[in-house]
Amino acid sequence: MELLQNLGHGLGIALSPTNILLCFAGCMLGTLIGVLPGIGPIATIAILLPLTFGLDPTAALIMLAGIYYGAQYGGSTASILLNIPGESSAVVTAIDGHEMARQGRAGIALGISAIGSFVAGTIATLVIAALAAPLAGIALIFGPAEYFALMLMGLAFAILLARGSVLKAVLMILVGVLLSTVGPDLTTGQLRLTFGATWLADGIEVALLGMGLFGIAEVFRSLEHGEARQVRETQVGRLLPGRAELRASAKPILRGTLLGSILGILPGNGAVLAPYASYTLEKRLADNPRRFGHGAIEGVAGPESANNAGAQTSFIPLLTLGIPPNAVMALMVGAMTIHGIVPGPQIMTKMPDLFWGLIASMWVGNLMLLVINLPAVGLWVKLLKVPYRLMFVGIVIFCCIGVYSINNEPADILIMGALAVFGYGLTKFGFEPAPLTLGFVLGRMMEENLRQALMISRGNPMTFVERPIAAGLILIACAMLTVAILPVIRKGRDEVFSE
């Protein structure tokens, strides 16, 4: 009852004319920058921060939060239509989403990702409203040992994620882990694998990997095959998912929402795992896993919902503990401090207007995004009719601008170019870039948490066995690896390279 009262109170604030307008502006802007490859919510929020000085803090945060989850919506549009994932979460959506677009089912893919995101956003909002405080306490049980075990489990996902050969997937993961070790060592501060180049001194941004390995490499592939290959120009099919597709997606959406809501709570950026976990789960549960990678709608519905739920619940560590789980949330801390709000445990009790207003606005924002995005699907799909000779120029330019906007570092554009050539080579030899990206995202966190856990336990590896959650996660990882590798061993070499 108190929950409903609080939410009602929040809705009262979120539905004031100014706040609705700002929420709409944020969602709209977020969608736009999400669609534009590379120009992510971080750059946008940083640039807009000073403009919010004059606003009331609640209104400012409502708008900035709108940009954040709006960008999550928009990001999937770019990965589905053009195979340009601007961040690691969208990589998963691109796998089956872009395949659907190629088959002329772009509208359905976009529609299901909008609907899935809305359902996930609605449920996650309720989760935050009802359980934020107790959940935050549970998240604190996660120490370095548990995070290490979680990341290990994530890498096991990466192997299951692969379409083809297990061996190739493992190699790709290792390359990803290797790339993640470029930059300063956490425990000594010494630079690793930079070969004395200052532009490598802080490692490689994940957005470069996404845009290089996927986006630009995709441009190479398309140009190689000429425009004839592009289904884009011919027909785009139905615009919205039909009843059968909705039915097929319902359970993946709910499972994805659950996974995303749980992983999003972890302050150590557990949300990055959510879409990968959801994809793996759906692939395992499917009657015919071979459809995955060839335009399976569950492979879009599940991860998209997981991603949006995770994006939403990652506000929990920020609002209840004052701990920002990722770079965007760190910016929200900056925004709060500029407005004189100290993010932390006291927000919920001392500033109920802000807390409940923001939460209610998330739901309002998700509704707006659905309303903005569903009619826009037709518009986006029309974009595919733009002749590819014009389109690829635009893609390349926007990727360059996007990459430059991250660190204002010209060398990043060259790195992206090199990665694109590498990514093109990979697909030529039948390697997939998706496991590489996950290896990259998890590699650094895994290494750092491993070393922290061992430093805390004074070098005793038993810490991973003695701590029940860590031990449980490592067991699951081992079980998944066995599932992935057993058929390979049993069926002999012939089957090794095609799962």
Add this chain to the structure above:
Amino acid sequence: MRILNGVIARIVGAGIALSAYDGVASAQVPTYPSDRINMTVAFAAGGFVDTFARIIGQKLNEKWGKAVTVENKAGAGGNTAATIVANAKPDGLTLLVTSTAIAINETLYKKRDYTLDQLVPVAIAVSSPETIATHPSKPSNLKDYLSWAKKDEITFASAGVGSGSHLATEYFMKRLAKQPASHIPFRGGALAVQAALGNQVDLVASSFGIIPQIADGKLKGLAVASEARVAAMPDVPTYTEAGFPFVAESWVAVIAPAKTPPAIVEQLNAAINEIVNEPQTREKLLGMGYQLHSRSAAQVATYLNDEVAKWGEMVRTVGVTVE
């Protein structure tokens, strides 16, 4: 417009010069700023250095009617941004906004692409003391804590190797408390605070980032390394009160290329001090746990020199270097 702005800046500037300092004649440059001011921030968007730069940038824009852009050039512990500004045109239109790192890096980094001689500090107006805190299940004052630890090695978390929090705390443990402590570096202060909230480590060292948790009782503050207690957490004693005289503060500095005309440095110094002391900004900064300082440009230069020496001593005692 340009002339009018110049006149206003001159009048405002003169007013500050009279009220803030005793007898520092502050010559104004009527043509400054002639164009857009670019603030190069040495750290990523969202941190306090960045937030401070954006607050100052906005207010300078209101004051002088010229655009102020904030550009984040994070990298190499702040050295990337420092190198850019060290080599920039000394016209007061390119400014570096950085932290204690610029003093620490003098000793920490073996190789840098700039020297401190290429830069001149403009203003160091806000600071936050290095603070140590622990989980509420552990002894809640420094003396009890140290006798509880009984010279067994304890673990402490910080924002990373070579961060002010790491150096100050390890220096304190080694030199003053003679308490064995092993440093657990995290990527950023927030994750270090999280480890302490979850009781994963014995202690967390941080500056302003820890105040909300202490204020709310989720963590117990053991000591703050400043001369006086911090208004936002009045119950936490200073190290000196706890029996260990020790001051180590984290600050934000605005810095210009060395050859920038002294008059422009003075003008910027006056403007920034004025902004920080505007009632609204002042209240905000104090509420966040910052301590405010009105220092003239000359005082800032002396302060920076002292800080380089002080942090240098801590870096050598702890024994870390970055190649």
